[in-house]
Every structure is written in structure tokens, then in C-alpha cells.
Amino acid sequence: MRVLLAVGILGAAGLVLLGPPLDREDAVRAALLAGHGVVELPAGLTEVSSELVIPAGSHDLEIRGAPGGTVLRASARFHGRAVIRCEPSARVTLRGFTIDGNRAALEQPLSLPPSNVTFARFYRNNGILADRVLNFTIRDVHLREVANYPVLVSRSRTVLIERVRIGDSGSRNAAGKNNASGGILLEDGTSGFTVRDCRLENVRGNGIWTHSRFASPRNASGLIAGNRFRMIGRDAVQVGHAVRVRVERNSGSFIGYPAEEVDMESGAIPAALDTAGDTAGCAYVDNRFEEINGKCIDLDGFHDGEIRGNRFVNRRPPDAYPHANVGIVFNDSHPHTRSNRITVEDNEIDGLLFTGIFVIGPGHRIVNNRLLNLNRAHCNENRARFGCYNPAGDPDLLQSGIYLGRGVLRPNPARESLIRDNLITGYRMRERCIVAAPGLDRRANLLEGNRCRDVVAAPAGSP
Numbered sequence: 001m002r003v004l005l006a007v008g009i010l011g012a013a014g015l016v017l018l019g020p021p022l023d024r025e026d027a028v029r030a031a032l033l034a035g036h037g038v039v040e041l042p043a044g045l046t047e048v049s050s051e052l053v054i055p056a057g058s059h060d061l062e063i064r065g066a067p068g069g070t071v072l073r074a075s076a077r078f079h080g081r082a083v084i085r086c087e088p089s090a091r092v093t094l095r096g097f098t099i100d101g102n103r104a105a106l107e108q109p110l111s112l113p114p115s116n117v118t119f120a121r122f123y124r125n126n127g128i129l130a131d132r133v134l135n136f137t138i139r140d141v142h143l144r145e146v147a148n149y150p151v152l153v154s155r156s157r158t159v160l161i162e163r164v165r166i167g168d169s170g171s172r173n174a175a176g177k178n179n180a181s182g183g184i185l186l187e188d189g190t191s192g193f194t195v196r197d198c199r200l201e202n203v204r205g206n207g208i209w210t211h212s213r214f215a216s217p218r219n220a221s222g223l224i225a226g227n228r229f230r231m232i233g234r235d236a237v238q239v240g241h242a243v244r245v246r247v248e249r250n251s252g253s254f255i256g257y258p259a260e261e262v263d264m265e266s267g268a269i270p271a272a273l274d275t276a277g278d279t280a281g282c283a284y285v286d287n288r289f290e291e292i293n294g295k296c297i298d299l300d301g302f303h304d305g306e307i308r309g310n311r312f313v314n315r316r317p318p319d320a321y322p323h324a325n326v327g328i329v330f331n332d333s334h335p336h337t338r339s340n341r342i343t344v345e346d347n348e349i350d351g352l353l354f355t356g357i358f359v360i361g362p363g364h365r366i367v368n369n370r371l372l373n374l375n376r377a378h379c380n381e382n383r384a385r386f387g388c389y390n391p392a393g394d395p396d397l398l399q400s401g402i403y404l405g406r407g408v409l410r411p412n413p414a415r416e417s418l419i420r421d422n423l424i425t426g427y428r429m430r431e432r433c434i435v436a437a438p439g440l441d442r443r444a445n446l447l448e449g450n451r452c453r454d455v456v457a458a459p460a461g462s463p
Contacts, residue, residue, distance in 0.1 A: 028052055028072075035089075036060050041097055043068040051080035058089035065097030073100040074125070081120075082129035082152070086136065093137040099127045101146030101169065109174040110148070110181070115213060119187055120154040127169075130156055138164055147171050151184040159186065159193040170204030170233070177263035178233040180205035189217030196223065201230045204261060207252075209238035210245065212277065218243050225249050229289075233261050234270050236289065241277025241301075248285040256293030259322050269325050270294030272312060275302040278337045285309055293321045296349055299342065300331035303361075306343040314351035318376050318386065324353040326398070327371070330360045332408050339412060344369060353377040353386065354398040356424065360405045364417035373455055374426030375399050393438055400435040401426070401452060404442065413437075415444040425455040 024046040031039045035058035043066035052072070054061065063084075074083055083099050086092055106125045113122035120131055125147035130136050133156045140162075143150035146169040153159055161184060170182020182203035186193055189212060200207045207229045210219040219242040229236040229252030236252045239245045256262055256270030272289035275282075275298055282305040284297065289312050296312040307328065314321065327349040330339040339361030348370040349356055356371035379388035379399040390397045397403055401424035404414035414436070424433050433452030436442045 025049065032063070038062045038064065041065050041070040041072070043070060045071045045073055047075045048072050048083055049075045049077055049079070051082060051085045054084070054086040054089060054092060056087040056089065058086075058092060060091045061089070062093045062095070064095050070097040071100055072097065074102040074106060076102060076105040078102065078106060078125065081124050082126040084128050086128070086130040086133050088132040090134040092130075092133055092135070093139065094128065094141055095137070095139040096141070098142040098144070099146070099150070100144055101125065101127055101150070103145040103147045103169065103171075106147040107171045108147070110171050110179055111173050112179055118154055118213065119149070119185055119211065120152055123148040123152065123181065126150070126152050128152070130154070132156060134158060136160070138162070140164075144168055146182070148181045149183070149185050153186045153190055153193070155188045156190050157192050159190060161193075161195045162197055164198045166198070166200045166203060168202045172204065172261065173263065175265065176261065177265065178204040178261045178268075179263070180234055180268070182233070183207040183209065185209055185211060186219055186222070187211045188213065189219060191220040191222070193219070193222040194225070195227065196225045198227045200227065200232065203229075203231070204233045206234045206238050207232045207236045209235065209274075210240050210242045211238075212241040214277075216241075218278065220244055222246070223248075228252060230254055231257055232270070233257065234263070234268060235274040236272050238271075238274035238276060239279055239282055240275065242279050243281050245279075245282045246285065247273060247283065247287065249287065251288040253289065254291045255289060256323055257291075259293055262293070262323050264323060269298075269323060271296065271298045273297045273310070275300050276333070277301050278334050280304045283308065287311075290314065291316065293323050295325045295329055296327045296352075298329050298331060299339065300329075301334040301337045302330075302342065303337055303339055304341045306345070307347060308343065309346045311348045312350070318353055321353055324377070326355045326358045326403075327352050328357045330358060330405075332360065332410065332412055340364070343367075348372070349374075351376060354379060355400045355403050357402045358397070358405055359402060359414045359417065360407050360412045361414065362416040366402070366417060366419045367421055369422045371401055371422060371424045372426070374401055374424065374429060375432075376427065378427050396432065396435045396437075399428070399432055401429050401433045402435075404434070404436040404440055404445065406437045406440060413440055413444070417445045419445055419447050419450065421449040423451045425453045428454060430454050
């Protein structure tokens, strides 16, 4: 039975009805055509068979749930890019309702898009899609069981995503591995954004991230703060191709799980905090994560920024981390960047299987960090059990406290950096505390006051 109702626009003159009663989906669609005012969604469940479109040119529009609760659910025959799609508009707010993406019916195997195609164009069956919107707000919205991206914002300015809950979302590729989908994505030069106080759980891909194509404007001037993550298959937070983004006071657990869906075939090693592209002037501050099946921080393309006051702890037995990696990794995949002038200060890493920090490039400040219970895999002596993979010519890469490298994809040796007052403990750390790659001279850096101790004791987190 199709339920009939009247939907209208709430303006200065009160609720203005938009004609005779319609079925739920058509009534919502008709109300959105006005492009301004307040649209109160119907209470209860509304099945949606195609996109609910906020038309181009809309402005000063609020779409809100009913006091008794509203659920918009994609039907099994849903066709479209997103349950709600917002075309170029200004001052649009979505708040107080639920979107159920019906992933069980709509998920299809997907790879990542080609490098010249935006995610907004490539992915269908998303939750909310906003493209070229000025002053866009999502507040107190719950998105669950979305096949691809619960929230995807492209080419927009002044974006606020606040107190959003996301669960059980994202798709897989043909091999059954995660394809980065399932969380909040801001892309292609989105600027002036804030993502705060959101909760994300059981996300197959990345939790919150920025992404831009190589030739697109970088994402800029953002804040990702106070968000909580649990059971994230790829990265909890990734700042990709961006400038002036601050990531602070986020927390989470079980990053890189479920392990069987991690896309190791594509080199997508999970990280609590990740970076990609050309990323400058950014800061990762006071974040707390535990149970990380991958890296704590990957600084690929990161330069002229700071990593300060973060804490990462792994407490479980070594076999619980099949995709374990180095704690903090300096990296240089972007062809136009070099790892340089990064401050790494007052961070704590506790219970890694391998090395604490891998360093390349000049001008860094690595000061007063606590790298505890390192090399729980007992590399390289325990190579048969844990792999202890080392590229040719780098035998100490996974068994050091701090490893001074020569570069990754191109020469960029660790040099002219201050490495001072770090506490480094773990398996054979007295002799392997700060190690330079073959051919590098440790004296190219200033090493002062570092304390190195052997600990072959209980797992991290034990009293």
C-alpha cells in the first residue's frame, strides 16, 4: 500500500502545501523543486527508487527529518548517483534524519576510478553527493549500509559535516578487497571544510579523507577533529593532495580490519593517519589510536608540517597484526614533492612489530618522542615467522628504533635533521637504536640525548 501525504515548504508565512496529496517519494521530490525554505521530510520510512535532487540554483534551503524520525531507504531497484544529490547551490543544510543505502541489494564489485575521473562521476549508489556547493552543512544525519560513499563532497566551499554517524558501508573490488569506499570523501579542491564529532564504524575503506586528481586544485583550509573510528578497513583519516589541513583529537581502534579485506595486492597498507599527493602546511595533533594493523602515520608527500602529541598503542599478540608495518613512515610518491622540514615531537608509539620511524629527506625535527616496545617481531632473527621484509641493501629497515633512509622512489637521504631526546625501547634497541642505511653517515644529522634500552618483556599495554 502506498502511503499518501502532503509535503510543503515552511517559510515566513507558515507551511505552504504544494498541491494534492502525493506518495511519499514523489512528495519529497516535489518539495525539493522549490529550491529554498524548509523541507520537513515525512516521518517513518520512505523508500527511494531514484535520486532526490536538490536543483541547481537552490539557496537558503534546509532539509530536516520529522520529529518522530525519518528514514530514507534506497529501494532494491534504486538507480542514481546518490539518495540525495545536491547540484550547484548555496547555503544548503541537511539535518536530523537517516539514510539506509540498502547495500545488500545494491553493492557491486568496483575498483578505484581512473586517475582522470572524479569519484563523484565514477561512483553510484552513494548516500549524499554534493558538487559545487557553497556553504553546505550536514548535521546529525545517520548513514548506514551505503554501497559506496555515505558522504561525497566535490568542488565545494565552506563545508560543515558535524555529528554524522556512518556504519556498515563501502564496497569491494572483484578480488573481495576494500576499494577505499565507505566513509566521508572531500575531493577536487574542496576548501574551508570542517568534519567534526562524527562516528564511523565498520567502514570497508577510508574513514574520512580528502582526494584530488593530480592536475586538480588541492583541497585546502580544513579541520578534521574529534571524530571516532572503529573497525576501519583502510585509513581512519587520510589527507590527500591538500594544504593547511589540521587533524586533531581524533580517536579510534581496529584500523586495518577485517584483515582479509585489506587490499595488500594494490599496496594499500592501512594507516591510522595517512597522507597522499602534495600535502603541505598540515598538522596531525593529539590523536589517539589503538590496534593498528598497518602504519601509525604515513607521510607520503607530506612536507613543511607537524606531527605532535599523537599516541598509538598495540596491545594484542604479534600474530594479530598480519599487515603490520613501520610506525611513522616518511615517503615521497608524489613526483613534485620532497620529504622535508617536518616536526615530529612528543608522540608515543607503543607495541609495534617493527621499526618506530623511517626517515628520509632534510631539515626535520624529531624530538622527545617515546618509541616503546619496538620490534616485537624480533626481526631479523624471526624472519621465517613474520617475513621481516627488507629491500635489497637495507637489512636494518624493520629492526631499528629510528631508521635513516636513502629515499624511496628517488634519492632523498636523511640529513641535516635534529634527532634529540627520544626514548627508544624494545628488542635489541641498545644496538639498533638509530641506524643509517648503508652508505649514509649518521653524522649528517644532529643526534643528541636519545635514550635506548633493551626490552624483551610483556606486550604493550601490560602493567
